[in-house]
Amino acid sequence: MRIIVSSTCQIVSVLVPVYVDSSYSYRVPNGPLDTEDGAAPSKLVAGQVVKVPLGPRSVLGVVWDDDVAFTDNNRLKDIEHVYHGTVLSANFRKFVDWIAQYTLAQRGMVLRMVLRGEESLLPPKPIKALRLAGPVPARMTKAREQVLSVMEGGLAQVKADIVERSGVSASVVDGLVKAGTLEPCFLPAPALVATPQADFAAPRLSEQQEVAAQQLRQAVAADCFAGLLLDGVTGSGKTEVYFEGVAEALRHGKQILIMVPEIALTGAFLDRFEARFGVRPGEWHSGQSQRYKNLIWRGVATGEIQVVVGARSSLMLPFRDLGLIVVDEEHDGAYKQEDRVIYNARDMAVVRGHLSGFPVVLASATPSVESHNNALQGRYSRIHLPDRFGGQSMPDIALIDMRANPPEKGHWLSPVLIEAVNETLEAGQQSLLFLNRRGYAPLTLCRTCGHRFQCPSCSTWLVEHRFRKQLVCHHCGHCEPVPPACPACGQEDSLVACGPGVERIAEEAASLWPDRHIVILSSDLIHGVQQLRTELELISSGKADIVIGTQLVAKGHNFPAMMLVGVIDADLGLAHGDLRAGEKVFQTLAQVTGRAGRHTGQGRGLLQSYAPDHPVIAALANGDREGFYTYELEQRHRAMMPPFGRLAAIILSAEDREAALSYGRLMVRAVPRENDVRVLGPAEAPLSVLRGRYRFRLLVATPRSFSLSPWLRLWLSQCPKPKGSLRVQIDVDPVSFV
DNA sequence: CGCCGATCGCTC
DNA sequence: AGCGATCGGCGC
Numbered sequence: 001m002r003i004i005v006s007s008t009c010q011i012v013s014v015l016v017p018v019y020v021d022s023s024y025s026y027r028v029p030n031g032p033l034d035t036e037d038g039a040a041p042s043k044l045v046a047g048q049v050v051k052v053p054l055g056p057r058s059v060l061g062v063v064w065d066d067d068v069a070f071t072d073n074n075r076l077k078d079i080e081h082v083y084h085g086t087v088l089s090a091n092f093r094k095f096v097d098w099i100a101q102y103t104l105a106q107r108g109m110v111l112r113m114v115l116r117g118e119e120s121l122l123p124p125k126p127i128k129a130l131r132l133a134g135p136v137p138a139r140m141t142k143a144r145e146q147v148l149s150v151m152e153g154g155l156a157q158v159k160a161d162i163v164e165r166s167g168v169s170a171s172v173v174d175g176l177v178k179a180g181t182l183e184p185c186f187l188p189a190p191a192l193v194a195t196p197q198a199d200f201a202a203p204r205l206s207e208q209q210e211v212a213a214q215q216l217r218q219a220v221a222a223d224c225f226a227g228l229l230l231d232g233v234t235g236s237g238k239t240e241v242y243f244e245g246v247a248e249a250l251r252h253g254k255q256i257l258i259m260v261p262e263i264a265l266t267g268a269f270l271d272r273f274e275a276r277f278g279v280r281p282g283e284w285h286s287g288q289s290q291r292y293k294n295l296i297w298r299g300v301a302t303g304e305i306q307v308v309v310g311a312r313s314s315l316m317l318p319f320r321d322l323g324l325i326v327v328d329e330e331h332d333g334a335y336k337q338e339d340r341v342i343y344n345a346r347d348m349a350v351v352r353g354h355l356s357g358f359p360v361v362l363a364s365a366t367p368s369v370e371s372h373n374n375a376l377q378g379r380y381s382r383i384h385l386p387d388r389f390g391g392q393s394m395p396d397i398a399l400i401d402m403r404a405n406p407p408e409k410g411h412w413l414s415p416v417l418i419e420a421v422n423e424t425l426e427a428g429q430q431s432l433l434f435l436n437r438r439g440y441a442p443l444t445l446c447r448t449c450g451h452r453f454q455c456p457s458c459s460t461w462l463v464e465h466r467f468r469k470q471l472v473c474h475h476c477g478h479c480e481p482v483p484p485a486c487p488a489c490g491q492e493d494s495l496v497a498c499g500p501g502v503e504r505i506a507e508e509a510a511s512l513w514p515d516r517h518i519v520i521l522s523s524d525l526i527h528g529v530q531q532l533r534t535e536l537e538l539i540s541s542g543k544a545d546i547v548i549g550t551q552l553v554a555k556g557h558n559f560p561a562m563m564l565v566g567v568i569d570a571d572l573g574l575a576h577g578d579l580r581a582g583e584k585v586f587q588t589l590a591q592v593t594g595r596a597g598r599h600t601g602q603g604r605g606l607l608q609s610y611a612p613d614h615p616v617i618a619a620l621a622n623g624d625r626e627g628f629y630t631y632e633l634e635q636r637h638r639a640m641m642p643p644f645g646r647l648a649a650i651i652l653s654a655e656d657r658e659a660a661l662s663y664g665r666l667m668v669r670a671v672p673r674e675n676d677v678r679v680l681g682p683a684e685a686p687l688s689v690l691r692g693r694y695r696f697r698l699l700v701a702t703p704r705s706f707s708l709s710p711w712l713r714l715w716l717s718q719c720p721k722p723k724g725s726l727r728v729q730i731d732v733d734p735v736s737f738v
Numbered sequence: 739c740g741c742c743g744a745t746c747g748c749t750c
Numbered sequence: 751a752g753c754g755a756t757c758g759g760c761g762c
Binding site for chain 1: 748749750
Binding site: 017018019020055056057106108109340 | 751752753754
């Protein structure tokens with residue numbers, strides 16, 4: 001950093017959290033600078049947080065490493081305030097720059113993901129308390145005696161505690177303050193999160209787990225970057241294994257971040273952490289209060305908080321001395337941020353480890369194709385747990401060929417699956433019927449005129465939700481009541497539901513097993529986290545006989561009594577245009593069938609399919625994981641898609657169909673046909689309508705050697721600016737970083 | 739002739 | 751991104 005120190009003042013570069021890539025220059029005033037503790041710093045250093053004037057307002061910013069480029073003394077403004085105690089480390093600053101450069105975002109927007117409000121920079125407020133001060137009051141009462149006995153020993157206590165312990169009203173305590181017997185005082189704020197103990201409760205590990213744990217301990221002790229893919233089947237005890245890595249980092253005095261998809265951040269997970277380390281970790285997710293998050297932010301910056309368990313955004317916390325990141329369920333799509341700065345927190349975690357020199361553990365029962373390939377190529381070390389813990393065997397997976405075993409007309413459960421559920425019920429065990437589709441029916445049409453209900457602002461069919469008595473668009477959330485007559489031809493009672501959703505499966509199950517306890521688990525029928533937890537506990541305790549669920553049930557919850565998992569439509573999703581369609585189907589179905597017999601005996605998984613020969617379905621049925629990855633890698637290689645190429649989706653959206661199309665054609669012409677750049681233009685990426693806007697994705701695929709970001713940046717700056725309400729957004733998909 | 743609304747462009 | 755500056759609608 002070249003900081004200009006003229007004879008009169010110091011000029012520094014400050015990155016501000018606004019929509020710009022460059023840092024701005026500010027003058028450090030000569031006089032004593034305004035700080036929260038009154039101390040006057042002589043010089044500012046990179047990483048310090050400051051408050052600066054910006055346009056009409058003042059914002060927080062960070063002194064950055066850039067050379068001071070703007071030296072127009074007349075237009076320079078003064079730094080208003082410097083905050084102490086929180087300095088962003090050099091590695092972390094490099095990380096911010098790296099993300100911006102890679103995701104084609106402005107550095108200011110990345111910094112915005114890091115900084116919070118001013119409260120996170122100030123020391124926590126001391127707590128108001130009361131302590132014994134003066135003589136016993138002249139007028140003594142029973143209640144006052146009780147208060148004094150509570151205060152015996154002279155320790156200061158919070159007023160609410162005094163009231164509770166002495167069983168008197170608050171006004172009695174106030175009276176004693178007035179009489180001078182008690183006086184107000186301030187206690188330092190207690191630590192938000194207690195220190196986890198590395199050896200609080202050492203676990204009982206299998207031989208296989210112990211070998212894996214040892215690898216993690218060594219990687220942590222080596223204190224340098226390593227990518228570790230912890231690939232363990234469902235029920236293999238991955239969590240216990242990576243907890244050993246966490247314990248080792250604690251022994252080395254390092255901070256640890258455990259990232260989980262938001263939905264997996266349940267009380268059950270935190271309980272397991274507490275059982276292992278004796279205390280709860282810091283919890284970082286959208287449900288936490290602003291106050292708590294500010295305290296966590298400051299706590300990790302000062303180093304007071306050792307371990308944080310958090311969702312995606314926890315990656316941007318300014319840890320003082322991070323020594324390990326664990327990304328649990330690394331394949332999960334929830335790690336990808338789709339708005340503003342588009343990034344995948346799993347990949348950025350690897351980058352953070354690489355820049356700062358510590359190991360990063362990616363854990364999953366179904367690793368992403370990218371991570372699997374990185375392990376194959378030797379960029380990550382693969383730590384494999386092929387067996388379940390405690391000698392439990394993997395579920396027995398079988399296909400039901402629906403062409404040979406069709407369900408009754410208008411029904412969706414094949415005779416084979418119904419029989420399997422019957423057997424499971426008779427054995428007193430739980431079944432899960434899985435269908436990744438909310439609502440009653442995915443398509444509603446009029447049997448008289450053939451009218452189909454379509455979303456007015458998206459190019460999708462409306463899904464009937466019979467419990468809510470509404471037609472819902474799953475893309476934009478538009479909903480309307482189910483009309484009594486067809487809006488096109490006016491015919492009454494002419495609407496028919498086509499295809500199944502979970503509600504329809506629940507209806508069918510209720511008619512087949514009327515006396516059984518059936519629970520339906522679908523995100524639109526669950527109101528809030530609390531209800532979800534209640535329902536999950538109900539299932540865990542074995543009170544439900546049959547569970548019918550969507551994606552919600554595939555996400556790592558434990559159901560001890562679950563012995564049969566029936567997949568209603570294994571082919572669902574395979575036909576989607578998404579380049580990761582096959583991978584998603586494989587991961588979801590492997591995870592959901594992995595729920596069967598996890599704790600007790602031999603579980604079963606049954607996959608209903610009309611395409612049993614499809615490589616993804618066949619690999620699932622045969623338990624041939626390697627076969628799946630081989631197939632998927634071949635497909636990706638041919639299309640030059642991740643992990644073999646870098647893929648950028650240029651997302652165009654416009655209110656005007658013609659504007660979107662013509663600008664798209666312009667872009668396709670502009671992309672250079674060199675370095676094996678491949679463009680999927682408007683012809684191949686059809687125009688769709690989303691929330692009333694015409695949009696398409698222009699996919700640009702390049703091999704790894706080609707540096708896409710600089711080219712895209714240049715191109716966007718040179719090409720004619722989109723007119724009118726045309727919006728261009730860039731979504732960069734990952735390759736490997738190390 | 740005047741006031742509110744889309745579009746433009748800057749932030750040290 | 752946000753926020754002020756700037757030009758255009760038509761209301762009386």
